[in-house]
Amino acid sequence: MTYKIAILGASGYTGAELVRLIANHPNMEVAALSGNSKAGMTMAQVFPHLRHLDLPVLTTIDDMNFDGIDLAFCALPHKTSQEVIAKLPTDLKIVDLSADFRLRDVAAYEKWYGNPHAAPELQKEAVYGLTEFYRDDIKSARLVAGTGCNAATGQYALRPLIAAGVIDLDEIILDLACAVSGAGRSLKENLLHAELSEGAHAYAVGGTHRHLGEFDQEFSALAGRPVEVQFTPHLIPANRGILATVYVKGDAQVIHNTLQSSYLGEPFVEVLPMGEHPSIRHIRGSNFCHVGVVADRRKDRAIVVAALDNLTKGSSGQALQNANLMLGEDETTGLMMAPVFP
Structure with a gap:
């Protein structure tokens, strides 16, 4: 059977990544593409690297026909997704790549995103899309909320450790190095080549990054009590990838054993041998996440390092994994x- 797929917001990076991935899927066909600002253009015009593919012309969402569509990926900005998805056919399967349905508490959404939730009834049926930990719920879901790319990276490093109780929950420091494509394709002054290249800088310092809402939600649920991590992301002059360096209090060997047993059999999460740590060079363009553990020189301290591609495992690859x-x-x-290497 061939499933007909629609992609809303196909003119952005995650939309283009979805097209690239689905092109290699034997049982999916891209049947409709929207890109309101690029309506009437071909994907070859918007993304020349996709010119070899036979794809529909981009339209506005209002002009899209959902008859016969089996599943829609929604790769739109937050707030927009809630409004658009609320108007889609109620029997349509949807994977949302935005932040709009990630937080189960609508008050938490308003706190972190600055506006009231526009579709609270839909929120009740949304399933959080971190595949390895919500697999059974995703199988039967109609609406899946993809995770934030930063949130996914940190969770792959920490979820098994929090669930097993092998680290001090009040001593978690999370530093992320994030590639520029995570900020989207819209023109922004601070992302110009002259502004970004040959440097790196911290942002959302002091606990203001929106993905903290996901960390709070997921880690606290696992622990059965509030867990708040210290989290600072850093923007680096790279196109793809996230490297999470996590400082924790606990026995390094126990931490490594816990991660290894937790991810045993998982097709996309690779736990490296004890003492090795990953690089974003080694996961580029793939749906893999690499996790490593190194013992610190201080007793009962360890460093957990996780790497993934923000556009693939952190977003569009995760979305396709869930759609499958x-x-x-x-x-x-x-x-x-x-x-892809080098």
Whole structure:
């Protein structure tokens, strides 16, 4: 069976990444593409690297026909997604890549995103899209909320450790180095080449980054009590990738054993041998996440390092992984491509 797929917001980076991935999926066909600001253009005009593909012309969302569409990916900005998804057919399966349905508490959404939730009834049916930990719920879901790319990286490093109680929950420091594509394709002065290249800087310092809402929600639920991590992201002059360096209090060997046993059999999460740590060079363009553990010189202190591609495992690859589950496909279909190196 061939599933017909619509992509809303196909003119952005995550939309283009979805097209790239679905092109290698044997049972999916891109049947409709929207890009309101690029309506009437071909994907070849918007993204020349996709010119070899036979794709529909971009339209506005209002002009899209959802008859016969099996699943829609929504790669729109936050707030916009809530408004658009609320108007889509109620039997349509949806994977949302925005932040609009990640936070179960609508008050938490308003706190972190600055506006009231526009679709609180839909929020009740949304399933959080971190595949390895919500697999069974995703299989039966109609609406799946993709995670934040930073939030995903930190959770791969920390979730098993919090669940197993092998680290001090009040001693977690999370530093992330984030590539520029995570900020989207819109023109921003601070992302110009002359502003960004040959440097790096911290941002959202002091606990203001919106993905903290996801960390608070997920880690506190795992622990059964409030957990608040210290989190600082850093923007680096790279196109793709996130490297999370996590400082924790606990026995390094126990931490490594816990991660290794937790991810045993997972097709996309690789735990490196004890003492090794990953690089974003080694996951580029893939749906893999690499996790490593190194013992600190201080007793009962360890460093956990996780790396993934923000556009693939952190967003569009995760979305396709979830769509496979929702449609009854093998979870890995279309996603087993090797990373691109160098």
